[in-house]
Amino acid sequence: MALTQELGEFVAGVAARGAPPATHAVAKTGFIDSIATMIAGRREDAVRTAHAALSPLAGGPARLWFGDAQAGAADAALLNGMAAHALDFDDVSLRGHPSAVLMPAIVALAQERGATGRAMLDAYVAGFETWGELVDRESGIHHMKGWHPTGVFGAVGAAAACACLLGLDARRASHALGLAASQSAGLMSNFGSMAKPFHAGRAAQAGVLSARLAAAGFTASPDALEHPQGFLAAISPAGNVDRESPADTLGRQWRIEARGLNLKKYPTCYYTHRAIDALLALLARQPVDAGEVASVEVTMSREHATVLRNHRPGDALAAKFSIEFAMASALVAGKVGMAQLDDGFVRSAPVQDLFARVHVSFAAAYDPDTPGAAFADQVVVRTRGGAVHASEPVHHALGHAQRPLPAAMLREKFLDCLHAGGATQGGEALFTQLLSLEHQSANGLQVLQLPDANHDSSTEIPCGS
Numbered sequence: 001m002a003l004t005q006e007l008g009e010f011v012a013g014v015a016a017r018g019a020p021p022a023t024h025a026v027a028k029t030g031f032i033d034s035i036a037t038m039i040a041g042r043r044e045d046a047v048r049t050a051h052a053a054l055s056p057l058a059g060g061p062a063r064l065w066f067g068d069a070q071a072g073a074a075d076a077a078l079l080n081g082m083a084a085h086a087l088d089f090d091d092v093s094l095r096g097h098p099s100a101v102l103m104p105a106i107v108a109l110a111q112e113r114g115a116t117g118r119a120m121l122d123a124y125v126a127g128f129e130t131w132g133e134l135v136d137r138e139s140g141i142h143h144m145k146g147w148h149p150t151g152v153f154g155a156v157g158a159a160a161a162c163a164c165l166l167g168l169d170a171r172r173a174s175h176a177l178g179l180a181a182s183q184s185a186g187l188m189s190n191f192g193s194m195a196k197p198f199h200a201g202r203a204a205q206a207g208v209l210s211a212r213l214a215a216a217g218f219t220a221s222p223d224a225l226e227h228p229q230g231f232l233a234a235i236s237p238a239g240n241v242d243r244e245s246p247a248d249t250l251g252r253q254w255r256i257e258a259r260g261l262n263l264k265k266y267p268t269c270y271y272t273h274r275a276i277d278a279l280l281a282l283l284a285r286q287p288v289d290a291g292e293v294a295s296v297e298v299t300m301s302r303e304h305a306t307v308l309r310n311h312r313p314g315d316a317l318a319a320k321f322s323i324e325f326a327m328a329s330a331l332v333a334g335k336v337g338m339a340q341l342d343d344g345f346v347r348s349a350p351v352q353d354l355f356a357r358v359h360v361s362f363a364a365a366y367d368p369d370t371p372g373a374a375f376a377d378q379v380v381v382r383t384r385g386g387a388v389h390a391s392e393p394v395h396h397a398l399g400h401a402q403r404p405l406p407a408a409m410l411r412e413k414f415l416d417c418l419h420a421g422g423a424t425q426g427g428e429a430l431f432t433q434l435l436s437l438e439h440q441s442a443n444g445l446q447v448l449q450l451p452d453a454n455h456d457s458s459t460e461i462p463c464g465s
Contacts, residue, residue, distance in 0.1 A: 008174025081201030101154035127161030151186020151199030158207020178220025260401030
């Protein structure tokens with residue numbers, strides 16, 4: 001059986017039989033974390049601009065950012081997906097940001113259909129596993145070719161999730177995947193701009209549209225994913241992609257259990273996190289005045305350094321993809337939080353002055369379990385007085401699936417992010433509901449009272465700082 005059809009069979013099987021409880025536990029964390037970052041991110045310029053450009057929105061049953069405003073499922077998936085990814089504070093796995101795509105698509109369609117929380121969790125698992133099956137067939141690094149995997153694989157993963165939620169049979173589910181593959185997009189060159197969160201939102205929207213079209217009888221090629229001119233071949237960096245092996249572990253070995261989700265402690269590109277952990281731990285052990293720093297050397301992989309393309313960022317959007325900013329923020333402020341992801345702080349003299357003193361060297365040892373990653377990242381700080389301070393190597397950042405955030409820290413991040421998004425009430429109730437999502441319904445979840453993001457001028461509360 002061809003891969004596209006195998007994945008269609010798998011998605012239909014999850015819809016019919018459900019996914020194991022252990023997979024639901026990981027999926028719930030994805031919902032919690034991405035809903036938090038979505039509500040915090042709704043005030044970002046990219047989201048406000050897109051909302052204004054699309055207004056007036058047609059009415060519908062799907063809620064924008066869990067607030068009073070409602071729209072059709074496709075529009076809600078787009079705007080909610082943009083908000084979930086706008087801060088770059090959302091979780092990481094499968095070489096991308098799965099929850100920022102899967103959650104908005106699932107929630108929007110689930111609210112439209114009045115779906116159960118259990119069905120939402122099954123849909124998330126179906127989307128995650130489909131995404132993982134495709135990304136694991138590639139030996140190259142998509143980032144190095146210029147692809148943003150969140151937008152590229154996210155569209156197909158979201159289509160799988162939505163097809164599962166709609167209960168499509170195998171044939172129509174495979175058509176949904178093929179339709180989504182033709183909508184996959186996202187370029188590395190747009191990192192540090194409003195277009196990056198658009199990749200996530202557009203992928204979520206594509207998932208909704210593809211599943212709906214397939215449900216109505218709209219078709220795609222039965223081999224859209226594995227064809228020599230199909231999805232996998234088209235996006236492969238060097239053509240070293242497996243288009244032919246059977247997907248014989250689907251439904252027997254669950255990637256979501258084995259890999260989990262890596263949650264972000266800092267609202268910057270995940271490739272900065274190990275170095276931030278290393279430097280903050282070093283500074284806790286040996287305080288260093290930023291003005292006395294002669295140089296900061298960061299050892300990381302060439303692939304990760306390539307993604308961190310902004311060496312002298314001039315605003316907060318660009319700073320998210322700058323190892324120079326991450327190190328400068330840790331040295332100047334002693335933290336890298338939402339309060340530091342501010343244009344004024346990024347442009348301040350102490351921060352800008354440090355950029356030229358941050359240097360990257362490439363690691364020789366790579367992590368066999370994480371393509372493109374060094375085995376560990378490390379930071380060495382040299383002072384003007386000649387002192388040399390070396391951090392411990394960091395293999396997993398705090399928040400990694402192998403080094404998870406404590407439950408109290410996850411709750412704190414959730415509530416801080418809701419506060420940052422203007423939700424001063426209802427956060428505790430929503431968090432409690434999401435902890436038992438399998439016993440809830442999409443339309444029974446807490447509705448938050450949110451001020452108008454396009455006109456609210458209240459002071460934002462730092463999220464995750």
